[in-house]
Amino acid sequence: MSSLAFRSLRSGSALKSSIRSLSTTSSVLSSYKHPDYTTYLNNKSDDASRNLTYFMVGSMGLLSAAGAKSTVEAFLSSMAASADVLAMAKVEVKLGAIPEGKNVIIKWQGKPVFIRHRTADEIEEANNVNIKTLRDPQNDADRVQKPEWLVMLGICTHLGCVPIGEAGDFGGWFCPCHGSHYDISGRIRRGPAPLNLEIPAYDFTDDETLLVG
């Protein structure tokens, strides 16, 4: 049945162009019996085939996207800090144990951190400084979250010694290595150090607890 249709199509086109019919086929001339290919043909409609193709392509894309996402996630998470590092990264301090006018030095990530419970006089003293005369001008309010608690990194900004508390000409800290004087807000006032004592990231989790880090 199909070969019959084939034959009629052939003869129709042969009329239009004899050269074309010669070049494209020999079946017109030959008596060769073609096998029946109908069982091998795709009998689905164009829409059905296209939908299947799109579905397969889409599924492949979905799996690839999920795989790519996991790969990127794994790579990024490999750069994140590990649990032991995170456990050491924060230090909790109970503030109730520190009386007014006293210094406490704690160790945080291998570095000393000074915590001073300042008196009202000291806060006033720190605020009364004309910051235009300072080497590293900074308001006291910008260096503390609560005025009574001064938290800063105990490393001299000159060459990294640990300054001594309640010493020096300005009632704050004094670095014995090269004679830098810091005031009661940890600002550099005299000596070779170029910058004020650094303030670490910290937070008051409640009234009694300080979390450094």
Next chain:
Amino acid sequence: MSFITQFFQRNSIYVATIFGGAFAFQTFFDVTVTKWYENHNKGKLWKDVKVKFLEGAGEEEDDE
């Protein structure tokens, strides 16, 4: 089938569906594999033996 062909009509919807599906698939895959793994190793996981080990440590040694 016509439900699925809705997604092929516009390329923007097609691509958005693929990316959205990737997120959903990842969660589904994660949950399924974890569930299978925990079921396969039931009785050997830390959460299963934790009670036994912690009890034993409490009785025998008091380091901490």
